Amino acid sequence: MRDTSAIAIHWETYRGVVVLTGAGVSVASGLPTYRGKGGLWEKVESAKLADAAAIFERPHEVWAFFSKARLHVHKAAPNAGHQALASIERLVREAGHDFLLITQNVDGLHQRAGSGEVVELHGSITKARCSDPGCDLPPFDLQGKHKGKRAPPCPHCTAPLRPDVVLFGEMLPTDAIQRAKHALDTCDLFLAVGTSGTVYPAASFVRSAEYAGARTLYLNLEAMDPSDPAFDEVLLGPAEVLLPRLLGL
Ligand SMILES: [Zn+2]
Missing domain, CATH: 3.40.50.1220 (TPP-binding domain)
Incomplete structure (x- = not known):
């Protein structure tokens, strides 16, 4: 060097x-690199959660995946x-x-x-927003909350919440x-x-x-x-x- x-x-x-x-x-x-071997996006892809459609088809799986990643980030300095x-x-x-x-x-x-x-x-793994693009709920910081396996309902419209990250196709x-x-x-x-x-x-x-x-x-x-x-x-x-x-x- x-x-x-x-x-x-x-x-x-x-x-x-x-x-x-x-x-x-x-x-x-x-924290792993995103695109390299073993990276976050490779795991997202292999779990077939990378596509934007997964937010609607499998909102709870997407939520659970990113909850786990969020815990990892929370522990990192x-x-x-x-x-x-x-x-x-x-x-x-x-x-x-x-x-x-x-x-x-x-x-x-x-x-x-x-x-x-x-x-x-x-976007940010530490934030969530509503999965309904027409909903007026602003993205908010999870502050370590909602680590569960199921996407919580939006407080405005009850649609499942989603991580505030940009997925493939978005x-x-x-x-x-x-x-x-x-x-x-x-x-x-x-x-x-x-x-x-x-x-x-x-x-x-x-x-x-x-x-x-x-x-x-x-x-x-x-x-x-x-x-x-x-x-x-x-x-x-x-x-x-x-x-x-x-x-x-
Ligand atoms: Zn909503």
Whole structure:
């Protein structure tokens, strides 16, 4: 791994910082990557719960699966990578500049580490919402409740509740995408951390940042294959090691 101590970033000199994170940031917290072997989505798929239709056909099985995953997340703690990102946000915001963390993770560990400006592209495993798209119940935090095997009824309309995560075949939340795009259009520093960089629309974010004239960095355990010329710099290593070094720690 390259020595990153020499390339600590002067975060406060950037007017708009956008960081995209993926499962690689949560590995050191003991959470599996989503798409790799044994990952959450592989299990969801093998249990045939990945399709959006499963929410209606087998709401209790979907609920039980994510309840189990939620317990796992509840027991996990943020690691040095999450903490470094929260520190970076503080530095940038204290300088009066803009910061946005866009995450593909559904584990809520960024918020638990102290990150405030977070867009959850794939929703959150810690929240539930109504399975009826027409229902006006807003998503709410489960706070460790409803760990049972059956989906509780919606308090507004009695339809089964569902996890507030984006399943295959479902649209990403529009407000999350709009917030991400707005930040990318005006950023001058973009980092992608712990993500394969191949899943759209997140994979296109670096191009938006490049178009905005931003400096672009890719941090991951493994190099992108094929590599993406839109990234100016590539740092290989674990997120929990690289991110503190970019803070000069
Ligand atoms: Zn409802």
